[in-house]
Every structure is written in C-alpha cells, then in structure tokens.
Amino acid sequence: AFGLVSRLILNTFSIFLLSGVFGLAVLATAPHLLGFDAVVVGSGSMEPSLRVADVVVLADPIERRVGESSVINYWVDDTSRIHRVVEVVPDGYRTKGDANRAPDSETVAPQAVTGIGIYVVPFIGWPHLWLTTGQWLKLIAATAALVLLASTERAGFVDRPQPRTDSRLGH
Numbered sequence: 025a026f027g028l029v030s031r032l033i034l035n036t037f038s039i040f041l042l043s044g045v046f047g048l049a050v051l052a053t054a055p056h057l058l059g060f061d062a063v064v065v066g067s068g069s070m071e072p073s074l075r076v077a078d079v080v081v082l083a084d085p086i087e088r089r090v091g092e093s094s095v096i097n098y099w100v101d102d103t104s105r106i107h108r109v110v111e112v113v114p115d116g117y118r119t120k121g122d123a124n125r126a127p128d129s130e131t132v133a134p135q136a137v138t139g140i141g142i143y144v145v146p147f148i149g150w151p152h153l154w155l156t157t158g159q160w161l162k163l164i165a166a167t168a169a170l171v172l173l174a175s176t177e178r179a180g181f182v183d184r185p186q187p188r189t190d191s192r193l194g195h
Contacts, residue, residue: 038173045170048148052079059084061139063097063106064149069121070095070106077149080106082139090117090134095141098132106141 052062061082065074074080074095082097090096090109096117097106107119110127116134120127154163 042170042173045148048145052081052145052148055081060142061097062145063104063139064152065106066153067121069123070108071123073108073122074106074144075147077147077153079145079149080141081143081145083142085134085137085140088140088142090137090140096132096137097139097141098136099138100130100132100136104138 055062062079063082065076065078065080068076080095080097085096090112092109092112094109095106096109096119097104098119099105105119107121107128109117109132110120111118113131115131117132117137118127119132151163151166154160154166
C-alpha cells in the first residue's frame with residue numbers, strides 16, 4: 025500500500041510541476057506568434073514588481089502610449105534596461121527602477137524604447153539567465169530534474185491485471 029501511495033504522490037507532484045512549467049513557458053513564448061517581444065529581467069532594480077528571471081512581455085511602443093508608470097524596455101550604453109517611467113519630459117522619459125531611491129540620471133529618448141511591458145511571467149527566465157551567464161551546472165541540474173520528473177513511471181501506476189488462468193486447462 026505504501027508503494028501505491030508514494031507513486032500517487034510522486035506522479036501528482038510531477039504532473040503538477042511539469043504542467044506549471046509548461047504553462048509558464050507557453051505564456052512567455054507564445055506572444056512572439058502575435059508579434060510581441062519578451063525580455064528576461066536580469067537585475068533586482070525593479071523589485072518587488074519584477075524579480076530576477078521574470079519574463080516581461082512587451083508591446084510595440086508605437087502601438088501603445090508610453091506614460092507615467094509605464095514599464096519600458098530601452099537601450100542605454102549598448103545595454104537593454106527595463107525600468108518604470110516616473111515622468112514624461114519634453115525630450116523623452118525619466119525612468120527609475122522600483123527598488124532604486126532616485127530616478128536614473130539619463131533621460132530615455134523615445135526612439136530608444138523597444139517595448140512597453142504588458143504582463144509578467146514569473147521566474148521562467150532562469151534557464152535563459154543560466155545559459156547567458158555560463159552557469160552550466162544549474163542549467164544541467166534543472167534539465168535533469170525536469171527529465172526525471174517527466175519520466176516517472178506512469179504506466180505502472182495502476183497495477184497491471186494478471187492473466188486469467190483456466191483451471192480446466194491445467195494452467
């Protein structure tokens with residue numbers, strides 16, 4: 025009985041976890057089919073609103089109005105950054121990370137904005153961050169864990185019926 029209960033728990037856990045990971049991956053990647061872009065948050069400057077490894081799905085800044093409190097992705101010094109607009113100024117936008125005390129020193133020009141955040145998919149960007157930062161052990165361990173969960177023996181979950189024997193035939 026213990027084996028059956030433990031298999032039930034393991035299978036339920038693995039189905040739940042794999043479904044969650046798959047669902048988050050779909051939420052993070054499917055918008056590309058509709059013309060949206062997505063970025064992985066790489067720093068804690070926007071915490072608690074955005075955490076490291078969250079994926080922010082972005083709308084085209086031409087199609088959406090950038091205003092105060094918009095979360096925008098933009099380029100500064102050949103680096104992509106995602107911060108909140110705290111003020112619209114004549115030459116662009118004053119931004120600030122939610123975790124930062126003061127606004128950013130530079131003003132963001134409208135043409136530097138690559139997208140406006142429309143929704144967040146939590147923590148699904150870890151594999152991307154591990155890949156881009158060379159953290160191979162974490163990437164391999166996470167992949168192995170998912171493969172292990174996916175390969176739990178679901179076929180043996182219900183005891184297989186035993187073949188019927190007919191005593192009249194001597195079996």
